[in-house]
Amino acid sequence: MAESFKENQLELASSSQSLPLLSALNAQGLTAFSAAAVPDRKTEAWKYTSLTHLTATTYAPAPQAALNGQLQQAASIDGLNAARLVFVNGFLNTELSDALALEQVTLFSQADAAQQTLISEKLGTVVAQASGSSHLFNDLNNACTRDGVLVHVGKNQQLQQPLQISWLTSSGDSAFAVNSRLLLVLETGAAATLVEQYDSDDAAQVSFTNALTEIVIGDNARLQHYRLQLMQEEALHIGSTHVDLARDSQYRAFHLALGSRLTRNDVVINHNTGGSHSELNGVYIPQNQQLVDFHTCIEHKVPHCTSDEVFRGIMNDKAKAVFNGRIHIHPQAQKTLAELSNKNLLLTNSAEINTKPELEIYADDVKCAHGATVAQLEEKGLFYLQSRGISKKEAEVMMSFGFINELLDALPDEAITLLLRPVLARRFGRDQSLARHLLDETLAGEPA
Amino acid sequence: MISIKNLHANVEEKEILKGLDLDIKPGEVHAIMGPNGAGKSTLGNVLAGREGYEVTQGSATLNGKDILALEPEERAREGLFLAFQYPVEIPGVSNLEFLKASVDAVREHQGKEALDSVQFLKLAREKCKAVNLDASFLKRGVNEGFSGGEKKRNELMQMMLLEPQLCILDETDSGLDIDALQVVAEGVNAMRSAERSFIVVTHYQRLLDYIVPDYVHVLANGKIVKSGGKELALELEEKGYGWLENSDNGAE
Numbered sequence: 011m012a013e014s015f016k017e018n019q020l021e022l023a024s025s026s027q028s029l030p031l032l033s034a035l036n037a038q039g040l041t042a043f044s045a046a047a048v049p050d051r052k053t054e055a056w057k058y059t060s061l062t063h064l065t066a067t068t069y070a071p072a073p074q075a076a077l078n079g080q081l082q083q084a085a086s087i088d089g090l091n092a093a094r095l096v097f098v099n100g101f102l103n104t105e106l107s108d109a110l111a112l113e114q115v116t117l118f119s120q121a122d123a124a125q126q127t128l129i130s131e132k133l134g135t136v137v138a139q140a141s142g143s144s145h146l147f148n149d150l151n152n153a154c155t156r157d158g159v160l161v162h163v164g165k166n167q168q169l170q171q172p173l174q175i176s177w178l179t180s181s182g183d184s185a186f187a188v189n190s191r192l193l194l195v196l197e198t199g200a201a202a203t204l205v206e207q208y209d210s211d212d213a214a215q216v217s218f219t220n221a222l223t224e225i226v227i228g229d230n231a232r233l234q235h236y237r238l239q240l241m242q243e244e245a246l247h248i249g250s251t252h253v254d255l256a257r258d259s260q261y262r263a264f265h266l267a268l269g270s271r272l273t274r275n276d277v278v279i280n281h282n283t284g285g286s287h288s289e290l291n292g293v294y295i296p297q298n299q300q301l302v303d304f305h306t307c308i309e310h311k312v313p314h315c316t317s318d319e320v321f322r323g324i325m326n327d328k329a330k331a332v333f334n335g336r337i338h339i340h341p342q343a344q345k346t347l348a349e350l351s352n353k354n355l356l357l358t359n360s361a362e363i364n365t366k367p368e369l370e371i372y373a374d375d376v377k378c379a380h381g382a383t384v385a386q387l388e389e390k391g392l393f394y395l396q397s398r399g400i401s402k403k404e405a406e407v408m409m410s411f412g413f414i415n416e417l418l419d420a421l422p423d424e425a426i427t428l429l430l431r432p433v434l435a436r437r438f439g440r441d442q443s444l445a446r447h448l449l450d451e452t453l454a455g456e457p458a
Numbered sequence: 459m460i461s462i463k464n465l466h467a468n469v470e471e472k473e474i475l476k477g478l479d480l481d482i483k484p485g486e487v488h489a490i491m492g493p494n495g496a497g498k499s500t501l502g503n504v505l506a507g508r509e510g511y512e513v514t515q516g517s518a519t520l521n522g523k524d525i526l527a528l529e530p531e532e533r534a535r536e537g538l539f540l541a542f543q544y545p546v547e548i549p550g551v552s553n554l555e556f557l558k559a560s561v562d563a564v565r566e567h568q569g570k571e572a573l574d575s576v577q578f579l580k581l582a583r584e585k586c587k588a589v590n591l592d593a594s595f596l597k598r599g600v601n602e603g604f605s606g607g608e609k610k611r612n613e614l615m616q617m618m619l620l621e622p623q624l625c626i627l628d629e630t631d632s633g634l635d636i637d638a639l640q641v642v643a644e645g646v647n648a649m650r651s652a653e654r655s656f657i658v659v660t661h662y663q664r665l666l667d668y669i670v671p672d673y674v675h676v677l678a679n680g681k682i683v684k685s686g687g688k689e690l691a692l693e694l695e696e697k698g699y700g701w702l703e704n705s706d707n708g709a710e
């Protein structure tokens with residue numbers, strides 16, 4: 011199966027012409043992907059994550075398609091006032107995109123000379139930094155990328171509005187594969203908010219999204235990043251986010267994984283110059299037979315950087331999750347402060363979690379705190395709610411939501427909190443009546 | 459109102475309640491005092507239906523209904539309310555949403571008309587004021603990071619919102635300063651009525667200066683060993699419990 015998957019992907023990777031700008035990257039990706047083995051259970055980084063569903067399918071090239079309707083509205087975030095860029099099956103949809111967003115970004119295929127230079131300089135270099143944390147799907151993306159999005163925020167510039175990039179999939183005649191690619195470069199002193207949204211509008215459509223985002227954050231620059239993966243359950247999603255942090259820069263992020271049959275998200279943050287700070291928060295909530303795998307890696311390569319990472323997961327039904335949080339403190343990285351917390355809630359006896367903080371510390375003058383817990387809903391809390399007349403079922407819904415609510419409430423953009431609240435409330439209160447108090451906007455919106 | 463007969467209950471296989479009898483009529487306030495570990499909180503937990511508190515013998519009926527057969531939430535909807543000695547912190551669950559869910563569940567069961575969110579908010583703010591709790595507590599997580607006194611006042615606020623038939627206050631006065639104690643007492647006294655009964659568990663006679671009970675009972679070693687009027691509390695304050703603990707049946 012692994013072999014036929016590779017053949018299928020190689021065929022897709024060779025099926026169209028490369029841009030001259032990308033031909034070197036494509037060729038290099040193709041070589042690396044051809045040489046790589048498809049991971050199986052014996053591959054450490056994939057030990058708990060079976061790729062069977064992914065590799066058992068033959069994929070066609072992504073078809074140009076329209077949205078079925080429901081996503082057109084769902085994809086816009088009330089109150090965020092974002093400039094929106096919409097891709098459907100990997101193709102830019104100019105009708106659904108905002109003029110402002112189209113101005114702010116450049117497709118690789120339309121890059122001018124200066125932008126081409128920037129792309130050649132940066133594209134592929136961030137992901138290449140993570141020799142140990144990169145995998146063959148990154149090679150595959152390198153091989154398949156025929157176009158992509160460049161966001162370049164100039165020196166001391168600020169994107170006045172958040173940039174929202176919606177990577178959507180729609181229907182096709184058969185299973186199809188989409189490789190998407192984003193390169194974000196913030197120059198010295200620049201600031202931006204980026205919302206990446208992954209969603210699908212056809213519940214029955216099998217699709218394979220292989221997304222790679224490279225982020226270069228210059229000296230004193232700041233990025234607030236939301237990566238929201240809300241795809242339907244037949245979708246398959248492999249996503250990588252690689253970040254390069256320069257002096258005194260900041261990366262703050264919230265990564266959410268709700269959807270798809272299989273999700274594998276890698277987040278790699280490279281503290282390459284002193285004084286940089288990263289805050290990586292995330293939530294995963296697989297249900298039914300879903301599997302979500304988060305592999306995060308914080309590379310502390312230089313002294314005086316701080317990282318703070320908090321992930322929470324709730325597994326329902328027969329769902330499974332994997333969390334692997336690696337902190338790598340290199341010998342030179344003295345005075346590093348690194349924190350990692352991962353808390354998990356199992357709602358059923360059949361749900362599973364494999365969590366592993368992975369610390370590699372080669373410097374002696376550092377502070378590194380980490381913890382991982384796995385628990386079920388607390389009987390004491392449930393009883394307290396029940397003793398006030400609340401049914402056990404609703405108490406479970408309220409407490410499940412409460413488990414991740416702190417992270418949701420802490421998001422710096424309230425519009426995102428308000429967007430996600432009902433989505434997550436319904437995730438637990440699948441019977442509407444059980445979620446009604448969480449969905450009560452009067453209560454939620456009430457200022458203190 | 460509530461009639462408890464020969465109640466025996468185990469916690470972790472150990473018998474804690476050993477044949478407890480108590481009969482409370484509508485409108486009455488009964489104080490229960492007694493040494494630490496006597497089983498006072500166990501009685502509250504058993505009546506409220508907490509898991510792990512196993513009734514092995516006896517009965518408890520609320521307005522003629524066997525409440526021991528009911529789920530905890532059903533007992534609450536039937537009008538039983540326990541103000542916990544140690545209210546639980548539930549981080550991330552909004553106090554306001556919790557209170558609304560609770561009031562909706564109880565009112566729905568009792569066939570009362572539903573309150574819309576705006577009406578409810580107004581009511582909740584009023585009750586906050588009545589227990590001297592800033593309205594910002596409504597937006598916090600349930601008891602999350604509340605001080606001991608704030609937790610107790612939050613319990614009292616819930617009691618006011620739910621308007622129960624039988625209120626059990628388990629050491630609601632413990633850890634309160636004198637001002638907070640008066641707030642609690644005023645709250646309880648305002649709720650006293652011919653239809654509502656109270657069980658007030660306390661260690662301190664001083665609460666009973668404010669909430670004057672109709673009866674005082676001593677619970678020791680899993681049973682009521684002595685009952686009397688409000689003057690019994692004074693006697694206990696003076697003499698302690700030692701003289702009672704071994705008496706097998708001091709109940710009058």
Ligand SMILES: Nc1ncnc2c1ncn2[C@@H]1O[C@H](COP(=O)(O)OP(=O)(O)O)[C@@H](O)[C@H]1O
Pocket residue numbers: 469470474492493494495496497498499500501
């Ligand atoms: N959840 C529990 N687990 C184990 N033992 C308990 C539990 N609850 C009560 N007990 C035991 O039951 C006895 C009575 O406790 P409690 O009812 O709390 O007493 P009181 O409230 O009168 O001080 C004590 O010996 C206590 O240790």
Ligand SMILES: [Mg+2]
Pocket residue numbers: 498499500543628629
């Ligand atoms: Mg007690």
